[in-house]
Amino acid sequence: MNLSMAVSLVVLLLVISINQSESTPDGKSKKEPANCFCSRELNPVCVEENGKQQTLNNKCLVECQRKKSPGLKVKHEGNCK
Numbered sequence: 001m002n003l004s005m006a007v008s009l010v011v012l013l014l015v016i017s018i019n020q021s022e023s024t025p026d027g028k029s030k031k032e033p034a035n036c037f038c039s040r041e042l043n044p045v046c047v048e049e050n051g052k053q054q055t056l057n058n059k060c061l062v063e064c065q066r067k068k069s070p071g072l073k074v075k076h077e078g079n080c081k
Contacts, residue, residue: 036064046080047072053080 038060045056047065049072056062066072 036061036067038064043077044079045077046075048075049073055080 038058041058041060043058045059045062047054047056047062049069053075056065062072062074
């Protein structure tokens with residue numbers, strides 16, 4: 001194996017390692033539910049589930065969170081108080 005191939009192999013292994021660290025054991029991303037692609041637009045929405053309120057950054061993220069938590073309800077636009 002020449003030096004170029006060895007370097008390529010090391011880079012490939014690092015990429016695989018980094019990719020796995022950003023996933024759960026079932027392969028889904030830790031950052032967002034599967035098939036969820038939202039902008040970083042800041043237009044806060046207050047939601048509630050099981051008596052706990054949480055502010056999400058925008059309506060797209062609310063819909064994505066509902067894929068994981070169907071009981072999520074929008075309380076109002078804006079930050080939770």
